[in-house]
Amino acid sequence: xxxxxxxxxxxxxxxxxxxxxxxxxxxxxxxxxxxxxxxxxxxxxxxxxxxxxxxxxxxxxxxxxxxxxxxxxxxxxxxxxxxxxxxxxxxxxxxxxxxxxxxxxxxxxxxxxxxxxxxxxxxxxxxxxxxxxxxxxxxxxxxxxxxxxxxxxxxxxxxxxxxxxxxxxxxxxxxxxxxxxxxxxxxxxxxxxxxxxxxxxxxxxxxxxxxxxxxxxxxxxxxxxxxxxxxxxxxxxxxxxxxxxxxxxxxxxxxxxxxxxxxxxxxxxxxxxxxxxxxxxxxxxxxxxxxxxxxxxxxxxxxxxxxxxxxxxxxxxxxxxxxxxxxxxxxxxxxxxxxxxxxxxxxxxxxxxxxxxxxxxxxxxxxxxxxxxxxxxxxxxxxxxxxxxxxxxxxxxxxxxxxxxxxxxxxxxxxxxxxxxxxxxxxxxxxxxxxxxxxxxxxxxxxxxxxxxxxxxxxxxxxxxxxxxxxxxxxxxxxxxxxxxxxxxxxxxxxxxxxxxxxxxxxxxxxxxxx
Amino acid sequence: xxxxxxxxxxxxxxxxxxxxxxxxxxxxxxxxxxxxxxxxxxxxxxxxxxxxxxxxxxxxxxxxxxxxxxxxxxxxxxxxxxxxxxxxxxxxxxxxxxxxxxxxxxxxxxxxxxxxxxxxxxxxxxxxxxxxxxxxxxxxxxxxxxxxxxxxxxxxxxxxxxxxxxxxxxxxxxxxxxxxxxxxxxxxxxxxxxxxxxxxxxxxxxx
Numbered sequence: 017x018x019x020x021x022x023x024x025x026x027x028x029x030x031x032x033x034x035x036x037x038x039x040x041x042x043x044x045x046x047x048x049x050x051x052x053x054x055x056x057x058x059x060x061x062x063x064x065x066x067x068x069x070x071x072x073x074x075x076x077x078x079x080x081x082x083x084x085x086x087x088x089x090x091x092x093x094x095x096x097x098x099x100x101x102x103x104x105x106x107x108x109x110x111x112x113x114x115x116x117x118x119x120x121x122x123x124x125x126x127x128x129x130x131x132x133x134x135x136x137x138x139x140x141x142x143x144x145x146x147x148x149x150x151x152x153x154x155x156x157x158x159x160x161x162x163x164x165x166x167x168x169x170x171x172x173x174x175x176x177x178x179x180x181x182x183x184x185x186x187x188x189x190x191x192x193x194x195x196x197x198x199x200x201x202x203x204x205x206x207x208x209x210x211x212x213x214x215x216x217x218x219x220x221x222x223x224x225x226x227x228x229x230x231x232x233x234x235x236x237x238x239x240x241x242x243x244x245x246x247x248x249x250x251x252x253x254x255x256x257x258x259x260x261x262x263x264x265x266x267x268x269x270x271x272x273x274x275x276x277x278x279x280x281x282x283x284x285x286x287x288x289x290x291x292x293x294x295x296x297x298x299x300x301x302x303x304x305x306x307x308x309x310x311x312x313x314x315x316x317x318x319x320x321x322x323x324x325x326x327x328x329x330x331x332x333x334x335x336x337x338x339x340x341x342x343x344x345x346x347x348x349x350x351x352x353x354x355x356x357x358x359x360x361x362x363x364x365x366x367x368x369x370x371x372x373x374x375x376x377x378x379x380x381x382x383x384x385x386x387x388x389x390x391x392x393x394x395x396x397x398x399x400x401x402x403x404x405x406x407x408x409x410x411x412x413x414x415x416x417x418x419x420x421x422x423x424x425x426x427x428x429x430x431x432x433x434x435x436x437x438x439x440x441x442x443x444x445x446x447x448x449x450x451x452x453x454x455x456x457x458x459x460x461x462x463x464x465x466x467x468x469x470x471x472x473x474x475x476x477x478x479x480x481x482x483x484x485x486x487x488x489x490x491x492x493x494x495x496x497x498x499x500x501x502x503x504x505x506x507x508x509x510x511x512x513x514x515x516x517x518x519x520x521x522x523x524x525x526x527x528x529x530x531x
Numbered sequence: 532x533x534x535x536x537x538x539x540x541x542x543x544x545x546x547x548x549x550x551x552x553x554x555x556x557x558x559x560x561x562x563x564x565x566x567x568x569x570x571x572x573x574x575x576x577x578x579x580x581x582x583x584x585x586x587x588x589x590x591x592x593x594x595x596x597x598x599x600x601x602x603x604x605x606x607x608x609x610x611x612x613x614x615x616x617x618x619x620x621x622x623x624x625x626x627x628x629x630x631x632x633x634x635x636x637x638x639x640x641x642x643x644x645x646x647x648x649x650x651x652x653x654x655x656x657x658x659x660x661x662x663x664x665x666x667x668x669x670x671x672x673x674x675x676x677x678x679x680x681x682x683x684x685x686x687x688x689x690x691x692x693x694x695x696x697x698x699x700x701x702x703x704x705x706x707x708x709x710x711x712x713x714x715x716x717x718x719x720x721x722x723x724x725x726x727x728x729x730x731x732x733x734x735x736x737x738x
Contacts, residue, residue: 059716066717083558090554097552100542113700119534171723172714188714195715221715225723232724237630253697263668263710263725270664271630281538288697292687293558295705303713306574307650310725311705312664318702320627321663336541345547 034156034166035182040372042398050366056192057365063191064357064364070304071355071412077306078296087293089416092349095284096339102251102284103330109254113316115326120278123153126331130155130243130276131162133327137274139164139240145258145265146170147245148186148352149280149331151374152387155243165209166243167235169264171228178205184368184376186354187302192367195219206231232264242268242323246279247351248294249328252287255315256328259298261308269312275323280331282339282348294351297414301353338386343425347382349415354379356409356419362402371399378409382422390426391433400426441485463502562684567648568735571682574651578708579721580729590676590734591616594640597674597730601638605670607662610642614676624662633665638672639726644703645692646677649685652707653677653731656696664704673706673726679735 040046050056075081095102107117120126134142142159144150144166156166156177168177175190176183179201183189190198199219206213206227211234213227244265248257256277258265269275285291299308317326339345357363357377368376372395373384381399388396400423409419434440439447452458479495481487489495501509510516564570572582583593595616598604605628606621615621622628622636642660643653653675655661667673683689693703710725721727 063717080558083555086555087558090552094552094554097547099545100539103539103542119538121534121537125534169724170714171712175714188717190714191717193715198715221718222720224715225712225720229723233634236724237634250697255697261710262712262714262723264723266664266668266704267724270668281542288694289690292560292690293556295690296686305707306577307647307652307705307707309578309707309709309711312702313697313705314702315697315700318657318700321657321702322665330538332538332541336538336545339542339547340545345545 034154034160034177035180036154036157037182037372037374040369040395042394043370043372043402044398046370046372047362047366047402050370055194056367059192059194060364060367063185063188064359067187067304067358071301071358072304074300074304074306078300084293084296085414085416088297088351088414089346089349091285091290091293092282092415093346095282095286096345096348099281099284099339102286103281106249106251106254106284107330109250109252110316110328111254113254115254115316115328118327118329120329120331120333122333124158126153126278126329126333127155127158129327129329130278131159131164133274133276134159134164134241135162137241141165141167141235141239142241142243142276143167143169143235143239143268143272144173144242145244145260145268146173146189147243147278148374149245149278150243151183153278153331153333155278167209167232167239169232169236169268170260171225171262171264174228174232175201178202178209182369183374185357186352186375186377186379187357189368192369195221195224198224202227202231210235232267236264236267236271239268239272241274241276242272244268244275244277246277246283247298248291249279249284250286250288250291251284253315255288255313257291258312259295259302259308260310260312261303263310266310266312269314270322272323274325274327276327276329278329278331280333280335282335282350298351298353301351301355301412301414334387334389337389338383341386344382344386344422346417347379347386347422349417350379350383351415353414355412355414359408359412361404361406361408371402373399378403378419378423379417382417382419382426385426385430390429397430397433400424400430441488460502460504463498463504466498466502558687559685560687562649562688564648564684567682567684568679568733571646571648571651572733574649575653575708575731576651578651578711578729580651580708580731582731582733584733584735587734587736590614590732593732594674594676595619597732598638598640598672601672603636604638604640605633605636605662605666606640607660607666609659609661610640611660611676615640624666627663630665630669633669636670638674639666639670640674640676641667642676643681644696645689646682647684647686647689648682650707652689652705654689654693655704655706656693656701657704658696658701664702667704667706668725671722671726672728672730673709674730674732675706676732676734679733 118129159166172190184192202213211231246256247259363377371380373380375383381402385396405420407420482490585593644656645654709721709729712723
């Protein structure tokens, strides 16, 4: 299949099998596999360090950065506290501006709305702007099943789609791929679904981008229907905002006759003036630029300019469940900048796929369990533990989401959801510890035993590998050996240090901490 | 309208205190720059766009230089005719050019509404002289003529100035340099889908 002509739907379906995150194992297992991939680790290290440095530079340029963060958080909190009122106001503004408003309780409902609109216009394909919400509801899979091809037009999304791959980052979804891999994918796949890449294509990023430009241009020019998300929706004017870099967003928002935007209900800002905060916070936090190349705003239908039929699908898909969680609701402030991914020591090492969700990294570790429900699978329940709780994500978050706080909150929920039934190792250990530490004499006994054991162990200063089930802890960590004499015994022997202060040869410990 | 009622109902039963907490807005609403024009030029050039600064009498010549190499140039209705260089035969957008027609155009020449010094951004509200959105998107070269009085300090001042356009239902396009991507190994590449080249002509009455 080498022709540049549009293919019929059936042929397209053969080649475009959108992947899903279904079947990704729990985080520790997926992470182990990712850690063994040195190419992936190299790509991820380079990417996260580059963006994090750029972000730090451009945020330090603004003397009022902290005040902007506070305002961003406050505005979003106000939206959450009055969401029903703002939603109704937004709907009124949109309708007045000539847009059609749809409401979708869940993914299936949202997908059906989009499919129905596309069918009404008798199209076999749509062009699409990169959007997290449509990824979350797996719109592409539903459209393909309905016989409608979806062309991803963001360069990274195109790489992911043509590579039958999954996104691994919110902002740069193909960051796990290097140039040689991209070249190979373009050469192999582009011709199957449209304009092929030139046979002598090199792996220079500029040339690869050029191939994408040519491949997608024919799709932009003939597209009748486009699907997008939105970064913001302004309640008082009915204005939608898309922030982007390449111009593929502008192509989709401008050239087709029909535009369908699927947007989470939390994307509201109350007034146009509120964008003065977010249009400073977002680009600097996301790509580390003072401003992204293109930002488009549109208010319903503009006569003689752009799509003359404009739809907005307001998506819940469990956002209202998150809203009802007093600690967790702050996650709804998220503006999808991905600053937390780029600074996270865990994300940097394992990449995005191990999180098994369109939302990876620290924000994914809290958002995914809340959107899908704690206790629904081992994979989801592993996510709140995919963190060292170092807190850097909170420090860089432009809307001050206290991610560590929500992680701990969700760990509690995970544990609660597994109460009853046969207790696991952790539960048994905790129960045992609670009994041992529950009485003075038991603790004394424990310390005596520990002191004795230390006579065997103290030479190394650390406890090394231990048999199962304790090996699950000691395999990845060193544990300091217990002192030969406990504090309580020392106190009794020396009368609180008043007599005979000579030590019982407590050896200073070395080599503690992580391996 | 079942989904609508149910979502609103779920929001209301989320048990959240429906109070308007005052939003702390202690950030800068204006910025004092020693030379806003110089800052703007520096920041635009940072994006690898070019700027020609000129007085009123040199605009046409600067536009001609910026359009060098472009054979077919689309100029939207309402563009200041005194800024048009001689010998140029602009392609009109009346009746509206098709997307395919636009794909065969080399360049577009427009004015703008507001520019932001700190971020090096140009904003079009697509009124007179700026054309509909597709005009500044499909051709590969965008030449934009700005006047110095259109430059404001930072984003809040621009948002305030653009309020009237938004209230009137106008779409906006914020442009900060040429189209770009960092999707492959985070290496910046210019010109994926939007114009690969952006040239700004900056008109200063005193220059």
